[in-house]
Amino acid sequence: MLDPVRVTLTAPAPTIEAGVVDGTPSLGNGSLPSPSPRQRHDSGGRRRDVQGLRAVAVIAVLGDHLFERPSGGYLGVDIFFVISGFLITGLLLREYSKTGRIDLPRFYKRRIKRTLPVAWVVLLFTLIAGSFVLSVYGFAQLWPAAVSAGAFWSNWQLIGVGADYLHATDAPSAVQHYWSLAVEEQFYLIWPALLLGALVLARRPRLRAVPVAVLTTIGVASLVWAAAETAAHPLSAYFSTLTRGWELLAGAGLAFAAPLLVRLPAVLRPWLAWCGFAMIIGGVVVATPDSPFPFPWALVPVLGTAVVIAAGAGGSDTQVWPLTNGLAQSIGAISYSIYLWHFPVAVFVQALHPAPGLLVHGVELLLVLLLSVLSYRLVEVPFRTGSWHRPRFPRPSRRSVIAVVGGIAASSLIVTALVETRSRPVAVSVSTAGYFDEQPTPAGATRGRLITEALRATSWPRLTPDDQQLGEGARVPEWTRDGCLNAFGPEATASRCVYGEPEARRTVIVYGDSVALSYVPGIRAALAGRGWRIKVLTSGQCPAVMVGVTQGDGSPYPQCDEYREWALQRMKRERPELVVMVSSYLSLDRLASGSRDLAAAAEWTSRTTSTVKRLEGVAHRLLVLDAPPIEASPQSCKTGLTTPQDCVTGVPENWKRAADAQHAGARLAGLPSASYPSTLPWFCSSEGVCPSFVADVVTLADGMHLTDAGSRQLAPLLREAVQRAVGDAA
Numbered sequence: 001m002l003d004p005v006r007v008t009l010t011a012p013a014p015t016i017e018a019g020v021v022d023g024t025p026s027l028g029n030g031s032l033p034s035p036s037p038r039q040r041h042d043s044g045g046r047r048r049d050v051q052g053l054r055a056v057a058v059i060a061v062l063g064d065h066l067f068e069r070p071s072g073g074y075l076g077v078d079i080f081f082v083i084s085g086f087l088i089t090g091l092l093l094r095e096y097s098k099t100g101r102i103d104l105p106r107f108y109k110r111r112i113k114r115t116l117p118v119a120w121v122v123l124l125f126t127l128i129a130g131s132f133v134l135s136v137y138g139f140a141q142l143w144p145a146a147v148s149a150g151a152f153w154s155n156w157q158l159i160g161v162g163a164d165y166l167h168a169t170d171a172p173s174a175v176q177h178y179w180s181l182a183v184e185e186q187f188y189l190i191w192p193a194l195l196l197g198a199l200v201l202a203r204r205p206r207l208r209a210v211p212v213a214v215l216t217t218i219g220v221a222s223l224v225w226a227a228a229e230t231a232a233h234p235l236s237a238y239f240s241t242l243t244r245g246w247e248l249l250a251g252a253g254l255a256f257a258a259p260l261l262v263r264l265p266a267v268l269r270p271w272l273a274w275c276g277f278a279m280i281i282g283g284v285v286v287a288t289p290d291s292p293f294p295f296p297w298a299l300v301p302v303l304g305t306a307v308v309i310a311a312g313a314g315g316s317d318t319q320v321w322p323l324t325n326g327l328a329q330s331i332g333a334i335s336y337s338i339y340l341w342h343f344p345v346a347v348f349v350q351a352l353h354p355a356p357g358l359l360v361h362g363v364e365l366l367l368v369l370l371l372s373v374l375s376y377r378l379v380e381v382p383f384r385t386g387s388w389h390r391p392r393f394p395r396p397s398r399r400s401v402i403a404v405v406g407g408i409a410a411s412s413l414i415v416t417a418l419v420e421t422r423s424r425p426v427a428v429s430v431s432t433a434g435y436f437d438e439q440p441t442p443a444g445a446t447r448g449r450l451i452t453e454a455l456r457a458t459s460w461p462r463l464t465p466d467d468q469q470l471g472e473g474a475r476v477p478e479w480t481r482d483g484c485l486n487a488f489g490p491e492a493t494a495s496r497c498v499y500g501e502p503e504a505r506r507t508v509i510v511y512g513d514s515v516a517l518s519y520v521p522g523i524r525a526a527l528a529g530r531g532w533r534i535k536v537l538t539s540g541q542c543p544a545v546m547v548g549v550t551q552g553d554g555s556p557y558p559q560c561d562e563y564r565e566w567a568l569q570r571m572k573r574e575r576p577e578l579v580v581m582v583s584s585y586l587s588l589d590r591l592a593s594g595s596r597d598l599a600a601a602a603e604w605t606s607r608t609t610s611t612v613k614r615l616e617g618v619a620h621r622l623l624v625l626d627a628p629p630i631e632a633s634p635q636s637c638k639t640g641l642t643t644p645q646d647c648v649t650g651v652p653e654n655w656k657r658a659a660d661a662q663h664a665g666a667r668l669a670g671l672p673s674a675s676y677p678s679t680l681p682w683f684c685s686s687e688g689v690c691p692s693f694v695a696d697v698v699t700l701a702d703g704m705h706l707t708d709a710g711s712r713q714l715a716p717l718l719r720e721a722v723q724r725a726v727g728d729a730a
Helices: 037-042 048-067 073-099 104-133 136-150 154-162 176-201 210-232 234-239 241-256 269-286 299-311 326-333 335-352 358-385 398-420 442-455 490-496 514-518 520-527 558-574 585-589 597-616 653-669 708-712 715-726
Strands: 498-500 506-512 532-538 578-582 621-625
Touching (some): 048 073, 048 269, 048 326, 136 154, 176 210, 210 241, 326 335, 498 520, 506 558, 514 520, 514 532, 585 653, 597 653
Parallel strands (some): 506 532, 578 621
16 A cells, blocks of 8 residues: 655745735735735634524525425535535635645545544444334345445435436435535545646746636536536436536635635625525525526525625624524534434434324424434544544533433434334325226226225235345346347347237237336236237337426436337337337326426327327227326335335325326327226225235335236236227137
8 A cells, every 4th residue: 555645845935926815816916915814714614604604504404304395495505515615725725825735635634534434423323223214125225325425426326326217216315415425525536636736836927827717617617517417417417526516616716715805895794794695595495396406596505605705704793693693603513413414314204204293393303403413522523623543532521421321312212202103104195086987897896805905904914026026126027137128229129029929910019118018917917828919119218108208317308209209110010909008107297398287287188199199090909008006115115113004005196197188188089999998996995095015916116117926916907908998808
């Protein structure tokens, strides 16, 4: 192992010259006064306005994640980014101003002591708690997420997972919030070295503007990239270091501008500070989860934070009492610990109390504060002020021992109370009127009886597939083994994904997305030995309804339109007896037009009508099936603390909206060759209550797609649906 190299670049004594003040680059030209010791100290982390801004940021994030209020609480992370860029860059500039060098190894040691110990302690406790609270699948998903979080790589891991819409129904990871820490640490792996190089070049008279030029160029490039990615890949834009770097550089720019900012008139400072604070609060209140982000909405908290910090330059009191009062200072001091603890607490409490009331929320908040104070006193401060090998713990006094023991005891009691008083989720369903026949078919009656029995279960039976197999491994083999979700390109995939009787005279084509593919085992079982050949034309995230959609990460998806046109031409050549058309109801939330709610349903209806009409000249008969409406799966809700009753769900509103729109569109087409039976009785009771398993067989592998066994269990129902569609004994 190579010994660490201490970066020691000798520099001449600090001087006042154009563009540089006491060795610190400025944004102006000509001679500027050297900052006073008080002003230099003011750039540090003890500024009351900065501490208050930390408090505002963490309260916004805490409120968003715990109470879903305010709607733009996620903007708190942007406040943290600006503060971090300002403080860290100011620290580096002051070091260079005093010594003529930046000791990079020492800088990274300080960062490690500041961030790693408490972050890893929270991860350890999260894994321990997760082993009790989460399902087998959920805990298996938590492990890689925790490893990425501990290595400060969460943002890229989330981009990889979040871009996969197959994980759309997964519960959020209890360590998902570590993505912002990852962005900061990745930024600081590069920025100090770039800054050092720019400062060294700035010693030459002709290159004095290099530091500012580097900061401006990288910052503008990051902002432009954020704008482009927000439009093309919103999920990547949200988590990427490349699209968030400009926010940290905005804070760095304030550190560069400090010698200029001290010249601001004293009478102007309070007004600026209040204006900046108003921008922050306005953004947090007005922004919504649907606001384009990070561009342009991140500009609001970034500019607001920058104005508040600028107003306090030179050691002046900003006089913004919401930031400078004692409570804000206390919350700001422990804001890092609050940020680390709040999300795992929120996730685990949500698992125990799916519909928490005011009392549970209050207890939840109290637990976060207790854990944060304990970790701040016992981990943050000792490691930050000491070393890895010798943390500087305060001398134990009777008062401090009582406080620590009391805090641990109170936290333990709260956790015990939350577990012991865990609540059962209430299955809230939309109206199911019109979806159930008064006289069900024989297969329908049998299915209804089995659903009723499953809803009465009070203990977990031995399920098929079992806990270890749920998730991706439980999806249908036509997908996982044969690659029928367009894994080999349209032509090659269509040629290999042919089932049933090769010489059969009648052909059925299953057309649509991954939800359509999950019906294939049931269709194969329904038609086995009945003279049918089954062909599969399915592509991921591409609904059968010919409507423009985006991909799971929000990026454009023109390949879907191209695939559907290809599939249409392929079906024209095949002239199948029957086309079975299925689309995921989640596609209704991914319309390329941006339509939502009723407008989205109207567009889905219109496009269903045009799709059915286009398929009229392709197939003799058309069978339109709805996606399964169930959202819960033992994959995510079966734990050592739950029963089958905890996994019962209602029919979601977006399923009904998509199903109603699809049925209306099929009816408007006016084609006698089109059949569109209601599939809701296949999965739920007439009261709109849906079990996670039927006859001990798990229905959904992942909250969206049928398991292989669950699909084959639908064979009698699918056989009846095909018989009705083709008008004979299929």
